[in-house]
Every structure is written in C-alpha cells, then in structure tokens.
Amino acid sequence: MVNEFLILMKQELVITFIIFVLLFIKLGKEELKNETLINLVNILLTLNLASGFVFQQSGRLFGDMFQTTELLTFEKNLLNLGTLIISLQSYNWLKDHKHVPEFYILLLSTLLGMFFMISSNNLLMFYLGLELSTIPLAALANFDLEKRRSSEAAFKMIISSAFSSGLLLFGISMLYGSTGTLSLTELPAHLTGDPLQIFSFILLIAGFGFKISAVPFHLWTADVYEGSPVSVTSYLSVISKGAILFVMVSVLYNAFLPLDESWYNMLFLISVLTMIIGNLFALRQQNMKRFLAFSSIAQVGFILIGITGQSAEGQASVIFFILIYIFSNLAAFGVINLVSAVTGRENLDDYKGFYKTNKGLSWVLAIALFSLGGIPPTAGFFGKFFLLLAGAGKGNYLLIAIAALNMVISLYYYLKVIKAMFMDANDNPIENVKAGWSPKLAMIICIGGIIITGLASGAYQYIHSLVK
Amino acid sequence: MNLSLLIIVPLLTALCILPLKQLKQIRAVSLIGAFAQLLLCFVLVYAYIQQRKNGDVGTFLFEDNYIWYAPLNINYHIGVDGISIAMILLTAFVVIAGVLVSWKIEKLSKEFFFLLIFLSLGAYGFFIALDLFTLFFFLEIAVIPKFLLIGIWGSGKKEYSAMKLALMLMGGSALVFVGLAGIYFNTNSFDLLQIAGTNIPIEVQKLFFPFAFLGFGIFTALFPFHTWVPDGHSSAPTAASMFLAGISMKLGGYGCLRVATYLMPDAAHEYSTLIIVLACIAILYGAFATMMQTDLKYINAYSSVSHCGFVLLGIGMLTKTAIDGAVMQMVSHGLMTALFFAVIGMIYDRTHTRQVAQLGGMMKMMPFISTVFVIAGLCSLGLPGFSGFVAEMTVFMGSWEKADAFYRIATIIACASIVVTAVYILRATGKAIMGPVVNNEHLALGDANWNEKLAAGLLIVGIVIIGIAPFLLKDLIEPGTEIIINKVATLGK
Numbered sequence: 001m002v003n004e005f006l007i008l009m010k011q012e013l014v015i016t017f018i019i020f021v022l023l024f025i026k027l028g029k030e031e032l033k034n035e036t037l038i039n040l041v042n043i044l045l046t047l048n049l050a051s052g053f054v055f056q057q058s059g060r061l062f063g064d065m066f067q068t069t070e071l072l073t074f075e076k077n078l079l080n081l082g083t084l085i086i087s088l089q090s091y092n093w094l095k096d097h098k099h100v101p102e103f104y105i106l107l108l109s110t111l112l113g114m115f116f117m118i119s120s121n122n123l124l125m126f127y128l129g130l131e132l133s134t135i136p137l138a139a140l141a142n143f144d145l146e147k148r149r150s151s152e153a154a155f156k157m158i159i160s161s162a163f164s165s166g167l168l169l170f171g172i173s174m175l176y177g178s179t180g181t182l183s184l185t186e187l188p189a190h191l192t193g194d195p196l197q198i199f200s201f202i203l204l205i206a207g208f209g210f211k212i213s214a215v216p217f218h219l220w221t222a223d224v225y226e227g228s229p230v231s232v233t234s235y236l237s238v239i240s241k242g243a244i245l246f247v248m249v250s251v252l253y254n255a256f257l258p259l260d261e262s263w264y265n266m267l268f269l270i271s272v273l274t275m276i277i278g279n280l281f282a283l284r285q286q287n288m289k290r291f292l293a294f295s296s297i298a299q300v301g302f303i304l305i306g307i308t309g310q311s312a313e314g315q316a317s318v319i320f321f322i323l324i325y326i327f328s329n330l331a332a333f334g335v336i337n338l339v340s341a342v343t344g345r346e347n348l349d350d351y352k353g354f355y356k357t358n359k360g361l362s363w364v365l366a367i368a369l370f371s372l373g374g375i376p377p378t379a380g381f382f383g384k385f386f387l388l389l390a391g392a393g394k395g396n397y398l399l400i401a402i403a404a405l406n407m408v409i410s411l412y413y414y415l416k417v418i419k420a421m422f423m424d425a426n427d428n429p430i431e432n433v434k435a436g437w438s439p440k441l442a443m444i445i446c447i448g449g450i451i452i453t454g455l456a457s458g459a460y461q462y463i464h465s466l467v468k
Numbered sequence: 469m470n471l472s473l474l475i476i477v478p479l480l481t482a483l484c485i486l487p488l489k490q491l492k493q494i495r496a497v498s499l500i501g502a503f504a505q506l507l508l509c510f511v512l513v514y515a516y517i518q519q520r521k522n523g524d525v526g527t528f529l530f531e532d533n534y535i536w537y538a539p540l541n542i543n544y545h546i547g548v549d550g551i552s553i554a555m556i557l558l559t560a561f562v563v564i565a566g567v568l569v570s571w572k573i574e575k576l577s578k579e580f581f582f583l584l585i586f587l588s589l590g591a592y593g594f595f596i597a598l599d600l601f602t603l604f605f606f607l608e609i610a611v612i613p614k615f616l617l618i619g620i621w622g623s624g625k626k627e628y629s630a631m632k633l634a635l636m637l638m639g640g641s642a643l644v645f646v647g648l649a650g651i652y653f654n655t656n657s658f659d660l661l662q663i664a665g666t667n668i669p670i671e672v673q674k675l676f677f678p679f680a681f682l683g684f685g686i687f688t689a690l691f692p693f694h695t696w697v698p699d700g701h702s703s704a705p706t707a708a709s710m711f712l713a714g715i716s717m718k719l720g721g722y723g724c725l726r727v728a729t730y731l732m733p734d735a736a737h738e739y740s741t742l743i744i745v746l747a748c749i750a751i752l753y754g755a756f757a758t759m760m761q762t763d764l765k766y767i768n769a770y771s772s773v774s775h776c777g778f779v780l781l782g783i784g785m786l787t788k789t790a791i792d793g794a795v796m797q798m799v800s801h802g803l804m805t806a807l808f809f810a811v812i813g814m815i816y817d818r819t820h821t822r823q824v825a826q827l828g829g830m831m832k833m834m835p836f837i838s839t840v841f842v843i844a845g846l847c848s849l850g851l852p853g854f855s856g857f858v859a860e861m862t863v864f865m866g867s868w869e870k871a872d873a874f875y876r877i878a879t880i881i882a883c884a885s886i887v888v889t890a891v892y893i894l895r896a897t898g899k900a901i902m903g904p905v906v907n908n909e910h911l912a913l914g915d916a917n918w919n920e921k922l923a924a925g926l927l928i929v930g931i932v933i934i935g936i937a938p939f940l941l942k943d944l945i946e947p948g949t950e951i952i953i954n955k956v957a958t959l960g961k
Binding site: 312313316370375376377381385386388389392393395397400401404405407408411412415416418419422423424457460461464 | 536537538539540601604605606608609611612615616619620626627630631634635638639642643645646649650652653675
C-alpha cells in the first residue's frame with residue numbers, strides 16, 4: 001500500500017518535498033545566495049523530470065479520487081519540463097530579486113495544483129487542484145513588487161479567476177444535482193442530455209474557457225499578461241493553459257462523451273471566435289508581452305479545433321501541439337524575458353534593428369515565431385497540420401478553411417516582428433545582451449525541441465500509443 | 469540512385485556555410501555545393517535514361533518509401549518521372565547561376581548564401597515528393613528564405629513586397645491544405661500512387677479540385693492572384709528573383725498538374741473552361757501590363773505572368789500535346805526568366821538604374837551583357853531556335869487539337885499575345901541596348917566578369933539545346949505526361 005502510494009504519487013511527492021525544502025531554507029538562520037537557490041531548485045526539478053520516466057504505473061488512490069496512467073504521467077512531465085525551462089530563463093531576473101524562496105514556493109504550489117487537477121478522477125478533486133493552481137498564480141502576478149501594473153494585474157487575475165471558479169462550482173453542483181455523482185468514471189452513465197445537464201455543462205465550459213482565455217472569456221488576459229513579470233506571463237500562457245487543456249480534452253473525451261454533439265457545436269463556435277478575435281487583436285499590439293498574449297489566445301483557438309476531432313488522433317494532436325507550444329512559446333518568451341531583464345525594453349519598436357546587435361537571440365526569436373506561425377521545418381508546422389487534420393476528420397471543412405485562413409493572418413503579425421528585427425533600421429537598438437549559461441541552456445532545449453519534435457516522429461507516435 | 473541525396477547535398481552545403489567567417493570561403497563552399505547539385509542531376513538523368521532503356525516501365529523510378537508518421541499514414545515517399553527530372557534539372561541550373569551572379573554580395577553574405585541554398589532544398593524536395601504531406605512540407609519550407617531574402621537584401625519597397633509575397637503564398641498553401649485534407653479523408657492516404665489508383669467520387673473531386681488548383685495556381689500567378697509576382701520579383705535581389713521566377717513559380721505549375729489534375733481528373737474536365745478563361749486573361753493582361761512598364765525588372769515580372777499563363781492554358785486544354793507544351797514551357801520559362809533577371813541584375817549593378825529611359829547604347833560599353841540581354845529577349849518573344857518558341861508552339865498545337873470554337877478562340881487569343889510580347893521586348897531592347905548613349909558616365913563601365921559570364925553561359929546553353937533539339941526534353945517528359953493524360957482520358961468519360 002505504502003509502496004503503491006509512493007510510486008503513483010511520485011511526482012506530486014517530489015514537488016511537495018521541494019516546497020518543504022524551500023520553506024526550511026526560508027525559516028533557517030543562514031540565508032543562501034540567490035544563485036545557489038535557483039540552481040538547487042533547477043536540479044531538483046530535473047530530478048523530478050527524470051523520476052517521471054521510471055516506475056511507470058497506473059492506478060487509483062483515495063477511493064478513486066486520484067488516478068495515474070502513463071498518459072497522465074507524461075502530461076505532468078511536460079508541465080514539469082516547461083516549469084524547468086521557465087526557471088532556467090528567469091535566472092537573470094531572479095538573481096537580484098529579494099524573495100526567491102517565496103517565488104519558487106508559490107510557483108511549485110501551482111504546479112502541484114495542476115498535477116492534482118490532471119490526476120483527478122472526481123470533479124471535487126479537480127476543483128481543489130484548480131484552486132491550488134490559481135490562487136498562488138495571482139500572488140505571482142504581483143511579483144514585480146515595485147511596479148503598480150503588476151499589482152493591478154494580480155488584482156484583475158484574482159477577481160476574474162474567482163468569478164470563473166464560481167461559475168465552475170455552480171456548474172458542478174447542478175451536475176451533481178441532476179446526476180447524483182461527481183466521479184468522472186460514473187458520470188457518463190448518468191448523462192442523458194436533459195436541459196439542466198446541458199446548462200451545467202455550459203457553465204463548466206465557461207469556467208474552462210476563462211482559464212484558457214478562449215473568446216468570449218478572454219478579456220482579463222492582455223492586462224494580466226502585460227502587468228506580470230515576464231516569467232509569470234510565460235508560465236500563465238504556457239503551463240497553466242496547457243494543464244487546463246490536458247484536463248479539458250480528457251474530461252470531454254471520457255466523462256462527457258454522451259454529450260458529444262452539443263459540445264462539438266460549442267467548441268466549433270468558440271474556436272472560430274477565439275481564432276479570429278485573438279488574431280485581430282494581436283495585429284495591433286505594440287507591447288511584446290501583450291502581443292504574445294493575444295497570439296496565444298489565437299493558438300488556443302487552433303487547439304480547440306483539434307479537440308473537436310473527437311478521435312484518438314484529435315487527442316494525440318492536442319497533446320503533441322502543447323508539447324510544441326511549450327518549446328515555441330517559451331523560446332519566444334525566453335528572449336523577451338532576457339531582454340526585458342537586462343534592458344527593461346519590451347516594445348515592438350525596441351526590437352527594430354535587433355539583428356545588428358544580437359544575432360543569436362534574433363534567430364532564436366525568429367525560429368520560435370516561425371514555429372508559432374506554423375512554417376516548416378519547425379515543429380509548429382507539424383503541430384498545426386495535425387490539429388487541423390484531426391478537425392477535418394469530422395468532415396467540417398468550413399472550420400478548417402477558416403482556420404487555414406487564420407494561419408495567414410497570424411503569419412502576418414509574426415512576420416511583422418521578424419521584419420522589425422531583421423529589416424528595419426533603428427538609431428537606438430537594444431544593446432548586445434549577454435545571456436548566462438542558464439538562459440542559454442533553456443534556449444538550446446527549446447530550439448532543439450522545435451527542430452527535432454516535428455522532423456522525428458517519435459514524440460507523436462509515443463503520445464498516440466498512450467492515447468489509444 | 470538515391471534520390472534523398474538531392475535533399476542531403478543542399479542541406480550539408482547550408483550547414484557547412486554556417487561556421488564560416490570569410491566571404492571567400494562562403495562563396496567557394498556555395499559554389500561547390502551548387503556544382504555538386506548540378507553534377508548529381510546529370511548523374512540522375514543518365515541513370516534514369518539507362519533504367520528506361522533497360523525496359524523499366526514503372527510510373528516512378530528510384531522510389532524510396534519510409535514510414536514517417538505511422539498513425540496518420542504519412543510516409544516519406546520519393547521518386548521521379550520525366551517531368552520531375554526536367555524540373556530538377558532546371559532547378560540545378562538556376563541554383564548554380566544564382567550563386568554565380570551573387571558573387572559580389574557583401575551585406576550579411578553568410579546568411580544570404582545559407583538562405584539561397586536552403587531555398588533550393590525546398591524545390592528539390594517538392595519535385596521528388598510522392599507523398600502529399602511531404603510535398604506540402606517542402607512547398608511551405610520556402611516561405612522563410614523567400615521572405616528574408618527579399619526583405620533584407622531587396623531594393624525598393626522591399627518590406628511590403630516580402631510581406632505580400634509571404635502572405636499570398638501562405639494563402640495559397642492554406643487552400644492547398646484544404647484540398648489535401650479533402651483528398652486524404654476520401655482515400656485515407658497521402659500517397660500519390662495509392663490515390664491515383666482509387667476512384668474519388670466526382671462530387672468530392674468537384675468540391676476539392678478548386679482548392680488545390682487555386683492554391684497551387686497562386687504560386688504560378690493565376691489571374692487574379694498574380695499581384696505578388698511583379699512586386700516580389702522586382703524588389704528581390706537578383707538571385708532571389710531568379711529563384712522566384714525560375715523555380716518557385718514552377719512549383720505551382722507542377723502542383724496544378726501533378727496533384728490537382730492527375731488526382732482529380734474528372735473535376736479537371738469540369739473546370740477546364742474556367743481554367744482556360746483565366747489563363748487567357750493572364751496571358752493577355754500580363755502582356756498588355758508589360759507594355760506599360762518602364763522598369764526592366766517589372767517588364768520581366770509582368771511578362772512572367774503572361775508566360776506562366778501558357779502553362780495553365782496547356783494544363784487546362786487537357787490534351788497530351790498541350791500538357792507536353794505546358795511542361796516544356798515551365799522549363800523554358802524557368803531558364804529564360806532566370807537569364808533575364810540575371811542580366812538585368814548585371815546592368816543594375818553597373819548603372820544603378822533599371823529604368824529603360826535612363827539606359828541606352830549598352831551594346832557599346834558592355835557587349836557581352838547586351839548580347840545576353842538580346843538572347844533572353846528573343847527567347848521570351850519566341851524566336852525559333854530558342855526554347856520559348858518550342859514550348860509555346862507545342863502548347864498552341866495541343867490547344868488546336870480541340871475542335872470546339874471556344875478552344876479555337878482561346879488559342880487565337882493566346883497566339884495574338886505574342887505580337888504584344890514582341891512589342892515590349894523589341895522596344896526595351898531597341899532603347900536600352902541599341903539606342904544612343906543616354907548617360908555619358910556609363911561609357912566608363914566594364915563588361916561582365918567571369919562569374920557572370922559563366923552564369924549566363926550555363927543558362928544560354930540550356931535554352932539553346934532545348935531550342936535546337938526539343939526532342940531531348942520531349943522524350944524525357946513524355947512517359948510522365950502520357951500517364952497523366954491516360955488517367956484524364958479514361959476517367960474523364
């Protein structure tokens with residue numbers, strides 16, 4: 001029993017262990033240097049990542065509240081990898097920060113919450129994980145302590161997430177009222193599609209929509225992303241969204257399968273709106289963080305198309321795309337993070353003439369943006385292709401025609417950044433930014449991922465075999 | 469013969485360029501790489517002819533098939549027939565000429581040659597692909613180098629042109645994607661040969677043919693989606709213009725033929741009237757628009773719209789001779805337009821103007837360049853002895869085989885455009901090359917260097933060989949076109 005407990009919850013336990021280590025360090029008399037602390041956390045996260053690949057076992061705990069399968073372990077590994085990359089990238093920003101242990105304690109608490117959320121087999125457990133992953137995030141958004149925008153971001157975040165949690169909880173309670181169960185395994189048998197269930201389901205989707213900032217629930221995103229420190233912004237837009245999407249796809253594909261027709265239509269509508277509005281807003285952004293925020297809204301629209309596929313290919317393509325999205329978006333955020341930490345400049349105009357002074361960083365950002373735009377040979381091409389292909393599997397060619405045209409719009413604004421970096425002249429370009437070994441390592445991981453994940457089909461086939 | 473070498477050689481060349489520092493080394497490596505490509509293509513042609521002589525009647529030779537994404541039925545499947553070999557040969561010629569004319573480039577030369585070689589990789593991959601996913605992959609791979617080449621090294625309103633070109637071609641790809649997805653879900657395969665073997669229902673064909681044809685058509689300047697051509701070609705640096713007009717536009721023509729027409733022959737019949745109408749508009753409109761141009765690059769760019777119209781006309785006619793002609797026109801136009809852009813680049817490098825009005829009497833100071841200009845011009849207007857005549861003549865003969873009045877009128881309209889071509893070519897040549905010297909500063913300018921002479925010489929050799937001995941090219945492509953036309957003829961009834 002104890003053995004099983006240890007093995008099934010190994011990832012959660014390691015994260016909890018790291019949190020406790022940090023707590024003890026904080027309470028202890030001697031203060032560790034920031035650099036040591038950051039490296040220590042990075043090493044422990046790497047260990048956790050490694051632990052995810054050994055002792056693979058599926059099972060359930062706590063009266064079927066908690067479950068683990070190989071797929072779920074893999075998803076947690078992805079989130080862990082993303083967190084590790086962000087931690088490596090934040091080195092320049094964190095090393096002068098006064099509250100490094102608190103930053104990591106909060107960050108890892110949210111990660112722990114996501115792990116529980118992914119592993120939940122019960123809507124209550126899911127809600128607990130969700131809250132654990134949201135509330136510390138609001139505190140994290142406030143981590144540029146001396147900036148007013150940062151506090152504003154935190155405030156907006158906490159209010160909007162409280163609201164969305166309320167919707168979610170309302171939906172869950174009505175679902176319980178009409179089906180008499182909260183267990184995700186028992187739910188399908190009780191779903192009859194009566195109006196109350198559909199209504200509660202809409203509330204659930206709205207709750208999900210808030211968290212992944214799908215249109216029309218996206219309005220909080222831009223301000224929060226702009227105000228938060230870059231590390232937190234990248235965490236919000238990649239890890240936190242990724243976790244919710246993982247849950248969303250597995251819940252929709254398993255528990256809510258009997259209602260597939262109604263959620264297909266909902267997702268169709270939401271994804272079209274999300275793509276178009278995300279793209280149109282992204283066109284006009286001047287701040288790089290805001291720009292990536294809106295572009296990530298559009299990306300979510302594409303991911304929803306994959307979910308509408310309602311097939312093993314659909315699920316596999318969503319998880320595969322999130323893997324690629326972690327690499328691509330984090331590579332882009334990595335460059336912006338570094339530039340912002342060293343020079344404090346975050347606007348598109350600042351990036352004019354960037355190539356003259358920072359060749360390496362320009363190429364990293366360019367490759368990341370090409371991947372986000374879906375241009376081969378980067379992995380983004382494969383990701384988008386498979387998402388759209390999965391969506392087309394339902395025979396809804398209108399949807400993929402809209403999506404394919406949206407790819408053209410999104411390419412425009414990605415190319416705009418590339419144009420600014422490579423082609424525009426600037427009297428006062430960003431000076432040469434020296435990256436330490438840690439952001440460099442993060443970028444190498446990301447670029448390697450962008451190039452290899454698509455061309456070598458191993459990752460997709462592994463995910464596909466897990467999904468089946 | 470391992471076809472993957474055609475991808476590996478450019479890739480290795482590009483990777484070898486990356487660590488180099490000095491311009492001399494970079495261009496030496498690029499030239500060696502381009503030369504290796506050309507050599508490889510000659511070996512390929514030789515091996516292909518031998519194989520055919522030995523009685524191999526397979527549709528595609530030197531096939532290789534590796535599983536890429538097993539769950540989605542995606543393979544890395546390559547192979548060639550005569551048509552692809554003609555295209556590959558064209559690519560190799562244009563690449564080596566492009567490297568040679570870019571000899572003097574000094575601004576970010578490493579990046580320039582890297583992107584140039586990378587662009588050729590996409591073209592080779594596209595022409596050898598027998599799997600629609602692989603084909604699409606290589607079609608889109610060229611977006612990055614095209615955008616950067618025009619935007620960084622171009623002239624004039626380069627950013628605008630680069631953006632326009634990238635977005636319009638991406639739009640084309642988006643349409644192609646919808647077409648491919650439609651084919652995939654009705655045949656459950658991306659494999660060209662497998663799909664060719666299955667009968668796609670006619671309703672499905674009618675739905676997805678326009679997507680595929682229009683998508684590829686944008687690449688080959690199908691009216692009214694030709695507007696990226698003049699801007700893109702004129703703003704691009706010389707070598708990139710040569711690549712764009714010589715190779716990239718041919719990707720579209722090849723795709724229209726190989727994917728749209730070959731895989732959906734019934735729909736090709738249904739839509740042939742529309743294709744012919746659009747092609748005729750492109751031919752006429754392109755020719756008349758060229759008459760109004762004063763910039764040499766714009767002249768050649770608009771005339772490309774007109775010339776590529778012949779390709780689409782040949783495909784739309786759906787007779788064997790016409791399709792033969794379309795393929796020949798692709799090769800001929802590729803060589804001719806690359807030569808034209810090369811020689812315009814040479815003139816611009818010396819005089820720093822491309823305006824016809826500011827040029828005159830070039831023959832006096834640069835006889836070699838002027839001669840090349842005249843040759844390119846004569847090939848463009850279809851003088852016998854050059855490839856242009858052979859190709860256009862074949863298209864006309866093929867079109868005339870269709871007896872209906874509509875086809876006759878279309879053919880006559882297309883023929884008439886040649887007169888317009890003669891007007892603009894002869895006018896530009898007369899003014900810039902033969903006329904009186906306009907600017908006395910030009911008298912001090914020197915003639916072509918060895919690298920420019922070599923580049924022009926290679927392309928002229930290609931043009932003249934096709935012009936004098938067209939049967940060489942025709943014999944090469946004929947088995948390929950026969951298979952396409954058989955499919956159209958048997959299923960189309």
